[in-house]
Amino acid sequence: MSNSQPYVALMGNPNSGKTAIFNLLTGLNQKVSNYPGITVEQRLGTADLSEGKTTQILDLPGTYSLTPESLDEKIVASQVVEWMQGKNKPAAIISVVDAANLSRNLYLTTQLLDLNIPVILALNMMDRVKKRKQEIDLENLKSMLGVTAVIPMSAKQHWGIEALQESLREVSAKNSHSSKTPLQLYIPEKIENILEPISKFFEEYIAYPPNLAKTQALRIITRKSALEVYEPHLSPSRIEQLIALRDEAVEHIDASAVNHRILEARLRYELIDRELQSYHLEKVENPHIESRSEKVDKILTHRIWGPLIFIGLLYGIFQSIFTWASLPMDWIDLGIGLVGDAVITAMPPGIFRDLIVEGVVAGVGSILIFLPQILILMFFMTLLEDSGYMARVAFMMDAVMSKVGLHGKSVLPLMSGYACAIPGIMATRTIDNWKERLITILILPLMSCSARLPVYTLMIGAFIPQKTIGGIFNLQGIIMVCMYFLGTITALIIAAVISRFIENRGKSSFVMELPPYRIPLATSLFRQLFIRGKLFVVNAGKIIMAISIVLWFLASFPKMEDQSSLHIQDSYAGKIGQFIEPAIAPLGFDWKIGIGLITSFAAREVVVSTLATLYNVENEGDDVLGITQALKRDIDPVSGKPRYTPLVALSIMVFYVYAAQCMATFAIVRNETNSWKWPLFMMIYMTALAYFGSLLVYQGGQIMGLS
Amino acid sequence: MSEIALTAVQPGETVRVNAFTASLELQSRLVEMGILPGVNIRLIKSAPFKGPVELKIRGYHVSLRWNDAQHILVTGK
Known part of the structure; x- marks a missing residue:
């Protein structure tokens, strides 16, 4: 964000329903663009707050923390470092939290509370809490955290959004002040003393207030990568000084038998767990009661049934791509033809007319013709992703895929390549790791797409004799299947080879949440389809x-x-x-x-x-x-x-x-x-x-x- | 109880995280997601052929690669 208009930042864990809330707030008033140099989507939208007021909403990628390890986190961390220095600061942060999974979700929230920016806690997925006949004392939660507001809501059931709008109205009118100071991290004195040279550095050279300086010192001690986001903001000699201070502090901490690499997380979770307990917000859950998702998973990720169901689903999806897409594809073909004819009758013959008809119209047509297949495939991919099933597919397939340098989540995009490489490549966005995603993209065009089919059909029909082999197999059919196999096997070999040469940007990790199954929000689904489709065409x-x-x-x-x-x-x-x-x-x-x-x-x-x-x-x-x-x-x-x-x-x-x-x-x-x-x-x-x-x-x- | 690797735990068992071996690159990510020493985790299932393991912790489900889970040391309860 480079404009100086007031805005509100939307942040939260992956799977917290952040995108659904963004869609509910902004409708179709969103601009999706890529962050410069990388392909993480940046979404900026205008939220209608009713009573004639609006505000800009910036949707940041979902992260578990502000430590810049993955690509998404780097974006968020760099943005936050700017805010801490007073640049482009949002008027407020909406911290979206999964109410059914409080302690882990509050980790990020406590990090946001350090920033001296008003925080509105959007307590999402309250429907699940209610279903479990549990309750969360909102007043207690509000005073525990010291946030501006706690808004219980369910994006899925469309309730609570008015209260969120109202709270945003108050924040933008600047008449809401939290009575309490935000929850502060407790740092033991022994550690605070070790941190002191770094906190002093932050206070002196970046003018952080003392509390922020302390928590930032703690963060760069815990993760060296947190120091890298300061590089654009400090001179190289200052950075060197900071690195030296950090190394020294790390030595001191390790000498006192504390693991510096888990320090911030340990202190924060100690704080969260203690506070939740003292405010009676901790839910005691019987671990032996099986949730609905666990029951469903007994079948869907079963060692034998799981893969079989997956193959069946895949078959169904491709079947529908071929059958459902053919009609709209004919219409588009027809439409392009009509447009071409219209141009021919409207314009005098000549090179310019030929350019328009054979170059421009035919060119645009060649891309529009893919749109039905892309939309249908995207529809299913979004459905599988949003319902939580995609994570299970990744879970089942990862053992095989990781052997050739791919990710469990590569399976579906690769399979989509049999229909058309383009939606498949777009679907790789669900793979968080850059290297695994890149390799998936690079090998995807080797999967024989539907455009090869006319070529295979022509050549096989004309030159491969119709012979029966072994009594049941048709030679023509065998050659066809061989072509598909050839592409697929080669793709996997190429993946194994290039994975040795591509350098990893950000650590490869497979710490993947398996969210509870849920029925996706239809409006959210179609909105995403519309936005993706537009992005592709343009x-x-x-x-x-x-x-x-x-x-x-x-x-x-x-x-x-x-x-x-x-x-x-x-x-x-x-x-x-x-x-x-x-x-x-x-x-x-x-x-x-x-x-x-x-x-x-x-x-x-x-x-x-x-x-x-x-x-x-x-x-x-x-x-x-x-x-x-x-x-x-x-x-x-x-x-x-x-x-x-x-x-x-x-x-x-x-x-x-x-x-x-x-x-x-x-x-x-x-x-x-x-x-x-x-x-x-x-x-x-x-x-x-x-x-x-x-x-x-x-x-x-x-x-x-x-x- | 003796200390074992998380991969040696039977599905359905609940164990307590003790420590990480030093070579675990993932530990900062794990602790941020609440998988800290002292926390109870339940092993839900493991995928075949040394595929990922599924854990339940703090009321949510998460999966880790077998190679990473090997570096999490736990004690039985």
């Missing part, structure tokens, strides 16, 4: 449009006088195809396939229409049948033999399994990794795989005497 759309225009230019120029459909071979794209022929000849490809390879950079399935154009197949009627005949009839003028053999077909298919040929994927990888480095790396390694894979198949096949 961001990827820009890049795709640019590439489409370049490709259109290559395929359309130089312009021939005679407007025959054959002119593509004289275009720049055609010239490039002929130019690269010597390079691709060892794979069994001629220049026509070469042009196909170039045009399918836009999207793989384009190769079918390119070949159709090259063979001058009538576009009306059944494309695939026409082109199948044309391919079979193509004779090599030198040898007099058919140009396409089953071996060439196999080589083409292997090439399409591996090749990086989807500009929408690059656009999205560029977005998700915030650099061109990774899409470029992806393109290079996939092209190398494709080339050498096909080379091996074609040359190896010839040596073995196949044709």
Whole structure:
């Protein structure tokens, strides 16, 4: 946040229902953007407080503490360090707390109380507390913490939000003052003395008030990473001084037989547990009573039933992607066609009209066509994530996935790759660890997506004989399945290899909360879908449009006088195809396939229409049948033999399994990794795989005497 | 009671956290989530093939990788 408008910060643990509250407060008045340099979403929204008042709400990533270990936490910690120095300070902080899980959630709250910013405690999920027939004494909690207000609420059941709005109104009118001072951390004298040089440093050079100086000293002793967030705020020599002070203090603390690495947490939990007890807020829970989630988990994460149910669910999801998406995809296709026709009738013929129709409209169409699949998949992913099931999938699959450097949560995005890499790559956002997420993104395009299907279908239909093997298996079917296997196995091998070379940003950890199962909030679900969909169309759309225009230019120029459909071979794209022929000849490809390879950079399935154009197949009627005949009839003028053999077909298919040929994927990888480095790396390694894979198949096949 | 690694605990048992071995990188994260020496935890289940273990602590459920759980030393109750 760089503007100086007054705002309120929304903070809380993951799974505390923070996002649901943000959505309830702001509706669709939100702006989602990425933090500079990384892909953690920053959400800023305007909340309607009724009575004609509004306030800006900044939704910070969910964290368990202010220690900057993971990417999310670094964002939060750096932001908080700015506040502590009086920069961009929010008018108040809403600390969202899961009421059914008080002590752990209050850990972050007690850290926020140190900041001298009014804190409103949003006691969420009160419905669960009530269901368990428990009660929380709100007055006691309020006086224990010394917060501005304690608002009991349930975002799920939509109640309590008015009280929160009212409390925000009061805060923004600046007429609410907490009568009590906020709960302060008790630091034993012995430790306080050791901390003193550091607290003095903070008081002197950053002008912290004494209490804040003490707790900050404690934090940098506990975690060295907490010191790094000071780097933008102090000169290098001061930082060195601070590091020296820290090292000295750590030595003293360890000498007194105290583990400095757990010091802050120990003191805070001692405080929280003691205070909760003295205010009679601690709930005594019988550990032997099974919760509903535990009962459900007996089946859903069962050693045998668990994975089987998961596979069944996956099957259901993909089935629905293919069946539900096909109709809206047809509509979009039709709509794009109509828009194209409208432009054709509205504009005079010429290069500019061609650019609009074949470049812009077709380019935008090539991205919109993915939207139904993306939305359907995103819908299921959000559903599984919000219900708590995704965490269970990660739990079940982690043993296998971590062996190749991936995370249990990589499974679903990778599986989505069978439909389309783009929603899969977007779904990797649920993986917290940067390295595991990056590897998942990098290997995801190797999962055979639905755009490869037309290529496989064409080649198998035309050149793989319909034979039955072993009585029951169809050779064509086996080859198809092999293509899917080839991509998947290679993906896992590549993951294992590159995980050795990618440096980890932030520690890899699998301390994953398994939240209780809950029914997701429909409004929240659809809002997220809408925002994600918009983000995809706008961001990827820009890049795709640019590439489409370049490709259109290559395929359309130089312009021939005679407007025959054959002119593509004289275009720049055609010239490039002929130019690269010597390079691709060892794979069994001629220049026509070469042009196909170039045009399918836009999207793989384009190769079918390119070949159709090259063979001058009538576009009306059944494309695939026409082109199948044309391919079979193509004779090599030198040898007099058919140009396409089953071996060439196999080589083409292997090439399409591996090749990086989807500009929408690059656009999205560029977005998700915030650099061109990774899409470029992806393109290079996939092209190398494709080339050498096909080379091996074609040359190896010839040596073995196949044709 | 003698001190054992958390991975040696049977599902359904409740134990008390004693200490972490020094090589556990995760300890700062664990303590922030309330898994501190002196706290009771219940082992709910462990995933097959040395997969993660599921724990119940302070009324919530959390899972850790087997390799990390190995570094948490506990005593039975």
